[in-house]
Amino acid sequence: MFKFKTPSQKTRDVMSEVAKGNVEKDYEKSASDKIKELTSHEEVKITSSGNNSIFIALSAVEGDIIIPDQGGWHGFKQIAKFLNKNIVTLKTDLGLINTDYLDDLKVSENSALIFTSFAGYAAEQDTKTITRYCRNNNMISIEDASAGVGDANLGRFSDIVLASTGSPKLINVGSGGFIASDNPEIFKKTSLPQKLSKTSQIVCSGIDSELDNVKRNLEVTLNATDYLKKYIQNTLHADKRGVNVIIPHEDAKSIAWDLKKRLTTDKSGFITTCPNYNRVKEKAIAIEIKNLDYSYLEKKCLDKIIEELKTSNLQ
Known part of the structure; x- marks a missing residue:
């Protein structure tokens, strides 16, 4: 059995102490300062969720709001609709812009x-090219x-960078999020939604703690998916960095059902269809490496996944 990702023990301890009222540190400011450093943006707001x-x-x-035709987040379209924005769908190369x-x-x-750092979590976007195009075309x-904050190539070039910390x-805090930008007008225009999405010092303390290891945790996850891609045939975007592995297959549903029985976790699963x-938007099985506890991203655990994929004729 694999272990589903949870906040680190250090993070849980810090959040517990703040909940008890034993800590007076301004964790919102501390977390915001760390996000400023990671994203290279001067304005940061901690929020109650990624959405x-x-x-x-x-x-x-x-x-207008331009969204990718796949490989994004369904909240992009739902929220744009709620705000009565005109939505324009952008054709992609299986999520890649x-x-x-x-x-x-x-x-x-x-x-x-609006786009995600990793298309479908499986392939790194060329954020430098994308953001340069946007800048040149108003x-x-x-x-x-x-899934990309903490990386030198991701979350640093866009006009607005945001994330979920659920x-x-x-x-990985269980709730919360943030938004960062160098444009103060973004925050001047949105004072009401900012007030409605304000979160607690407890959540801020968790974000502050998790940020200390975010670079290492991202590297470990990227290395794990890279290892799997070396031994699994026919993965989508095989030459791209990502935090999951997507394998196209016409019988994806039944194979995933079988894999879920053999690749179990202590909580939610890590096999999706x-x-x-x-x-x-094609038949495939996704191995959500990003869902696993970092202690289970070692070679012996990854080899177990590869072995089960072989049994399912996916390798």
């Missing part, structure tokens, strides 16, 4: 492109860096 961070970001957009496709779109001025770039995200907007 609330998205709500704040999209509330600040005057034009190709700026040539942006040339084909007709959008209003001051529109925004578009706002909004990056959901829930379970089982990279910053596609089509799924949050992953890819």
Whole structure:
């Protein structure tokens, strides 16, 4: 049995002490300062959830909201609809954004492109190229860096960077999120949703603690998925970094059902199926390495996954 990812013991201890009222440190400021350093953005707000961070970001957009046709987060479309924004769907290469496709779109001025650092969690986006295109074409770039914060190539170039810190995200607290930008107008325009999404010092203390290891935890996860991709054939985006592994298969549903019986965890599972907007819109099995406790990302555990995939004729 594998172990599902939980906040570190240090994080749980800190949150417990804050809940008891034993700590007077301003954890919101401390966490915000660490996020500023990681994202290279000067303005940071801690929020009550990743979706609330998205709500704040999209509330600040005057034009259209451009969302990828797959490999994003279903909250992009749901929140844009709720805000009565005009939604423009961008064709992608199985979630990966190709700026040539942006040339084909007709959008209003001051529109925004919202995307995830990793397409479907499986493949690193070329954020430098994407954000450069947006800047040159009067578009706002909004990056959901829930799975990419802490990396030198991710969460640093977009106009707005946001993330969830819920379970089982990279910053794993169980709730909360953040939004960061160098543009103070983003925050001036959205004072009401910011007030509605304010969170507690308890959650802030957890975020502050988890941020101390976020770079290492991301590296461990990326290395684990890279290891799996070396031994699993026919994975999507095999040459890209990611935090899960997606394997196309016509019989994905029944194979995933069987794998879930043999690759169990102490809580929620780590095998999901596609089509799924949050992953890819074709039949596939996703091995959600990002869901596993870091102690289970060692070679012997990864070899167990590979062995079970062989049994299922996926390798």
